[in-house]
Amino acid sequence: MKVSIVGQGYVGLPLAIAAASAGHEVWGIDTNVVLVDELNRGVSPLGDLTDAQIMQAVNAKRFKATVDFGVINSCDLVVICVPTPLDSTFEPDFSYVKSAAESVAENIKEGALVIVESTVSPGTTRGLLKNILDKSDIKYHLAYSPERIDPSNPKWNVTNTPKLVAGISEEATQKAMIFYKSFISEVVPASSVEVIESAKLLENSFRLINISFINEFAQFCWKMGIDVREVIQAASTKPYGFMAFYPGVGVGGHCIPVDPSYLSAKAKEIGASNSFIDLANKINHSLSSYFTVVANEILGSLKGKKIIVVGVAYKPDVSDVRETPSLDLIKALRSEGADVSWHDELVKEWIGEKSAKLSADYDLAILANPHTGTDLSQLGSVRILDTRGGY
Numbered sequence: 001m002k003v004s005i006v007g008q009g010y011v012g013l014p015l016a017i018a019a020a021s022a023g024h025e026v027w028g029i030d031t032n033v034v035l036v037d038e039l040n041r042g043v044s045p046l047g048d049l050t051d052a053q054i055m056q057a058v059n060a061k062r063f064k065a066t067v068d069f070g071v072i073n074s075c076d077l078v079v080i081c082v083p084t085p086l087d088s089t090f091e092p093d094f095s096y097v098k099s100a101a102e103s104v105a106e107n108i109k110e111g112a113l114v115i116v117e118s119t120v121s122p123g124t125t126r127g128l129l130k131n132i133l134d135k136s137d138i139k140y141h142l143a144y145s146p147e148r149i150d151p152s153n154p155k156w157n158v159t160n161t162p163k164l165v166a167g168i169s170e171e172a173t174q175k176a177m178i179f180y181k182s183f184i185s186e187v188v189p190a191s192s193v194e195v196i197e198s199a200k201l202l203e204n205s206f207r208l209i210n211i212s213f214i215n216e217f218a219q220f221c222w223k224m225g226i227d228v229r230e231v232i233q234a235a236s237t238k239p240y241g242f243m244a245f246y247p248g249v250g251v252g253g254h255c256i257p258v259d260p261s262y263l264s265a266k267a268k269e270i271g272a273s274n275s276f277i278d279l280a281n282k283i284n285h286s287l288s289s290y291f292t293v294v295a296n297e298i299l300g301s302l303k304g305k306k307i308i309v310v311g312v313a314y315k316p317d318v319s320d321v322r323e324t325p326s327l328d329l330i331k332a333l334r335s336e337g338a339d340v341s342w343h344d345e346l347v348k349e350w351i352g353e354k355s356a357k358l359s360a361d362y363d364l365a366i367l368a369n370p371h372t373g374t375d376l377s378q379l380g381s382v383r384i385l386d387t388r389g390g391y
């Protein structure tokens with residue numbers, strides 16, 4: 001198939017390379033000129049994709065990146081993988097999907113299938129996006145298929161993670177399934193796009209709520225003088241009805257802190273009850289001040305104290321700092337007068353600062369998201385506050 005994938009980020013690029021590897025001819029469309037140039041030179045911006053994998057697809061003439069939306073007109077299939085962030089008031093920002101859908105509508109080929117992979121609120125594909133695409137005034141098919149990619153996960157990737165698919169029509173569902181089945185081992189159809197738009201938000205809200213709960217529970221254990229990790233380990237011996245979640249500095253990344261707000265915004269719009277997500281967000285946002293209070297308790301006062309935050313990426317073993325909770329923690333510690341540095345051997349440079357060396361020259365080290373290879377022994381006898389629990 002001739003395929004255009006709009007948005008070449010964490011979702012669109014691995015999808016493009018997987019589709020190219022399966023023999024499809026793929027155009028990777030992005031508005032970022034620098035990224036497009038790098039991709040065509042085989043430079044990978046992602047930890048999970050090597051330069052060689054991209055170069056191989058480019059050399060085989062199966063993949064080419066472009067800023068030209070005109071290529072859509074030669075394609076049987078267009079996939080939309082652009083960001084769906086929150087705006088400055090923490091409300092869903094649909095501007096990228098709207099803009100991408102407008103570009104698709106201007107260029108779509110008669111009979112082509114459009115698949116939306118961006119995470120959206122239930123009703124968005126059939127409502128907002130279909131309305132924009134209908135402006136093309138030609139016959140096309142429309143489907144939704146949420147992405148579940150987990151960056152740096154060594155086991156689950158684009159090709160072996162089950163893929164949910166639903167079309168606005170049965171024909172659209174079937175067409176989308178044929179495409180995904182060509183490179184994904186398990187493709188699961190659903191009866192409507194609304195079911196899987198909601199399923200995606202359920203998956204990520206489930207994580208947000210449970211992580212927030214375990215973070216609150218960890219605060220209880222800290223006050224009780226109990227090791228929360230040992231409690232979780234003990235509870236995990238129950239062979240059914242329990243799933244372990246682990247405490248930390250807070251949720252980060254592009255999905256977990258963002259997607260649930262698409263669900264809560266929709267709930268507010270239709271007048272449905274929605275207490276859990278708002279509460280989970282509240283707990284999550286309170287963690288920076290909680291750990292600042294704990295640091296204060298440990299050191300007596302934070303004024304002039306040298307503190308190093310270790311691991312500022314949003315999770316271990318990635319260099320991604322999007323929505324990282326370490327940012328709020330560092331700001332909160334600094335507002336109390338602490339002299340704060342940070343160390344992250346994968347992030348290296350961030351917020352206009354460079355990663356500091358780990359050494360014994362600190363009053364306190366706060367472990368946020370240290371990576372597998374982070375050598376904590378370099379901290380010597382520095383006192384440690386481990387946000388991940390442990391006592």
Ligand SMILES: NC(=O)c1ccc[n+]([C@@H]2O[C@H](COP(=O)([O-])OP(=O)(O)OC[C@H]3O[C@@H](n4cnc5c(N)ncnc54)[C@H](O)[C@@H]3O)[C@@H](O)[C@H]2O)c1
Binds near residue numbers: 032
């Ligand atoms: N990152 C993840 O792990 C993940 C997982 C599952 C689902 N998602 C969802 O997938 C979608 C994409 O996320 P992402 O992480 O790949 O985002 P990203 O920021 O990594 O990449 C998006 C790309 O789209 C480009 N872009 C923006 N507007 C465009 C437009 N109008 N036309 C063409 N290109 C445009 C940007 O330049 C960028 O390169 C979001 O809805 C996100 O919630 C992300």
